[in-house]
Amino acid sequence: MNKKMIGALALATAATSFATVSAEGRTQISIVGSSTVFPFASVVAERFGQTTSFSTPTIESTGSGGGLSLFCQGVGESTADITNSSRRIKQSEVDLCASNGVNDIVEVLIGYDGLAIANNVDGPEMSVSKSEIFLALANTVPNPEGEGLVTNPYRTWNQIRSDLPNSEIRVFGPPPSSGTRDAFVELVMEEGCLEFDAIAALGESDHDKMEEVCATMREDGAFVEAGENDSLIVSRLVNDANAVGIFGFSFLDQNFDKLQSLTVDGVAANFETVADGSYPVSRPLYFYVKKAHVGVIPGIEEYLAEFTSRRAVGPNGYLVDRGLIPLSNAEYGRMKAAADNMTNLSL
Template sequence: MRLTLLLTAAAVALTACGQQSAQKAEGQVSGGGSARNQVWAAGSSTVFPFATRVAETVARTTGGTAAKVESLGTGGGIKLFCSGTGAGYPDIATASRAMKKSEFEACQANGVTDIVELKIGFDGIVVANAKGAPTFNLTREQIYRALAAELPQGSGFAQNTAANWSAVAPGLPNERILAYGPPPTSGTRDAFVELAMEKGAEKVPAMAALKKSNEDEFKAKSHTLRRDGAWVDAGENDNAIVQTLEKTPNAVGVFGYSFLENNMDKVKAATVEGVAPSFEAISSGEYPLSRSLYIYVKKANVGVTPGLREYVTAFVSDAAAGRGGYLQDRGLISLPQAEHDQVKAAAQALTPMAAPTK
């Protein structure tokens, strides 16, 4: 009798263990975060300091585990975010540009649906150099002519051989063209080629004509940066670019305004079309290289990943992303109040985004 009771108890225990294992596996596959005890955000190097600051604040105020925040670049973060559901993939993608149609479709194909898009503020892309180096006053056309891999010549294109900035336009410093910037996976890189390179190319008659006749080729030509050493992919860490500029005073760097804001004692920014990057010029759109910043949230993970709702709510709160909030001290340019209120409402309702058109 005793043996029978022991065998029965063992069978019950094994059954319960099996059920728990099945439940754990199911949670990993469908729920998005039950096997994790913390929020996971990955993506933009520009949004990284903001996401980290929010993680620190939420952990301090709630006593929970701080969110895990990774700087992979916008493209890398969204790719990982869209790769699947479950604990093996981030709850949040941080981005320094809007999600592309192709990325949204990849999300859908992998079961990542009901994505909540939240604009957290603005940023500007700066072209900067060391404090003691010559001052640059640039146009977007000059940026394009200095950094494009090929330039129009005759009826075709030729490799860009400009060695010094003074060869690009009279009045520019007689310094070697050497620019350190983000790699192709970065949202900063995407925004730079769209806002600086592409807009600058439109000022060149041959390129403007190409855009009318073949827009795909126009984009390919205007977005391709030099590979002869004039442009250097410096990785996703914008702070590393700032450090490089201190050691290489003849070089310029391309990075987000927040890194300029936090390193004013080390670097200075060029004007673009006569406008210097500033809080006011970026928020008004007067500064030509301004862009929006976003976070993307898996709605299905809210209520599953501990602390996710609290983290998202805190990120878009008045105390963080509002005018005068603590993220402003890190360099975030706040949204206009009416738009900020709309974002807060969307975060509360977890309203899924519509499919991007491009």
């Protein structure tokens, strides 16, 4: 028997053992992943536990990347059933899942979220462009005194633009394992980066170097990785009127009495601007279900049905009251059909 056949037999045996053990083992759905999706999933889980005969799911906020890593560890009751993500799963993560026997995955797009860039309501009102945010936070920037690139020299906002506040650049944001960080790099840093001729020209000679320049955050204290929990960033802003934070819009939506959005490229983040697409920093939110666990861990199908119901994610759904931006009718129809039919992910 060759190694491939042995591996397949081992996975089949493991799956059978999982079904046998779990029938008398774990009864709670195990969910990991995005801190941005966490508050939405927590509301669904609480309602699910209160209105059904199933146990309330356990949810761990690990960040999108961390959650997908845990989700892809394998099949079995010691592994997660569902992972939340504030970005779409990557092909490399699908490959990791497959290498560990996680071959059938259901993708659920629940709605959209703005990526808030905000400060304390007692702090200065700020209007910035993506290129100015890049100058504030990148490790390497165009030389303000001449040609080429230099280590970031900017210490205060008004050094970037004279009418910005004369206050120290101090921005609290997510770590690299977070989907919020991925989204911020893609939607703000990379777009702002390419507005500079020196960096755009670099792409023609060394594309990898250009990508590194666009994505690498400064490490001199101006940008502070504040962990996976967006609520901790909110707490820091509440206690520091000069700081700026980067986090999911739902956290801003729940704290407009304490925080205000920076205006980015002329548009501030609020429900209407995120919903109509005029706010330039928005992203889709997902969760992923391990099909091998459906029918084995009690309640997964029912939890999926609750989370994808119109009462949860529809235009008047209870998650919209918490800051979720709902799908269009066409998007909802496609998502609901895929969820109900447990359609396998296709990248």
